[in-house]
Each structure stands twice: as structure tokens, then as C-alpha cells.
Amino acid sequence: MGNTNKLCEIDMLKVNEIFYSIQGEGQRAGTANIFIRLAGCDLTCGFCDTEFESYKKMNNDKLLEALKEYDCKNIIWTGGEPALQLTEEILLYFGTQGYYQSIETNGSNKLPDGLDYVALSPKVAEHVIKKNFVKVNELRYARHKGQGIPKPSIEADYYYLSPIFGEADQENILHCIKLIKENPEWRLSIQMHKLLKIL
Secondary structure, rough: OOOOOOOOOEEEEEEEEEEEOOOOOOOOOOOEEEEEEEOOOOOOOOOOOOOOOEEEEEEHHHHHHHHHHHHOOOEEEEOHHHHHHHHHHHHHHHHHHOOOEEEEEEOOOOOOOOOOOOOOOOOOOHHHHHHOOOOOOOEEEEEOOOOOOOOOOOOEEEEEEOOOOOOOHHHHHHHHHHHHHOOOOOOOOOOOHHHHHOO
């Protein structure tokens, strides 16, 4: 089930940046990945700290050429909101090249088939999540000190609370720890790439 409301031509991606680093959060934290940040997002979150508007257009072959610079077969599609651009054809192309493909999504759009791992950090209402998903690998809810425990509308293999980084970092972290101690089925996901000051 691909999203027909694409921001780009078929097999032509608006790529904001490509970089090689470790995953900083969630179940796959600490693993080496090639991050492909796609331009554009359909939401405006007040705590978003990512520049995702600039881009260059790349087709599959040109993007594959760029990926071969790195000795790694793990891709994380991120953004912005990568679901606005990805298609089954694009995922199949990189899958047949041996790449393990993860996505970080806000939940506002259905995802095309072909992904190996879905990390959903909901930024929309639960009824929208329920319409677009049945189950994901991980749910990762951003939380600040004024918010309670989430009530997910779908299932996941792993459930995370992620403190919002900003003016009240320590308070948000302690609040998430308190929520997790009260609800031990949840786990803490710290954005360690920000703590380590790496991409």
C-alpha cells in the first residue's frame, strides 16, 4: 500500500543529506547506519530541530552510488517525513542490493511495503495512527514533563518514552523515568547522539 500523495517523481528522491553514523535511539541504538534524510514534512512540530527543506534530486542509481562510499548495508530513511516520498519500487531497488531498510516516521501516512524495520514516533492523533498502521517494530513517544503515559492505538514489539530535548532536558528525563517506573512495560530512549554531540 503505497502513498499516492508523493512530493516527487517516481524513483526520484528529494534528498536533504546522507551521512554515516550510529543510531542514537530506540531498539537499534548503537548500530552503524547510513542515514538518508529526505526533504519535506507534512507536520510542524514545535520541538523539531532538523533542517529538512533543502534538497537535491537523486534517482536510485545516483543514490546507490553515494551509498557505496560506506562499508555498511543498513539504511535508515528519515526526514522530515520519508513516507511522503518512498515507494515500493524504491524500497525493492535497495532491498535487492542487499540493504536492510529502516524508517523513522511520524505516523501521518501509510508506508509502502518493503521495509525491514519501522520506528514510529507519533506526531498525530491516535485515530490517524490506527488508520495507517496495525503493528510496528517500535513506538517511540516524545514526552515532556507535563505529559502522561501514552495510550497507543496499535501494537509494537517495543515501547519507548523519549524525553524532549530543549530548555528542560533534565526535568523531562526525570519525568520519563518516573513514568517508566510506574509503567514498567515502557523503556527509556535517550537521544544519545545529542548527548555525544555527533550526527
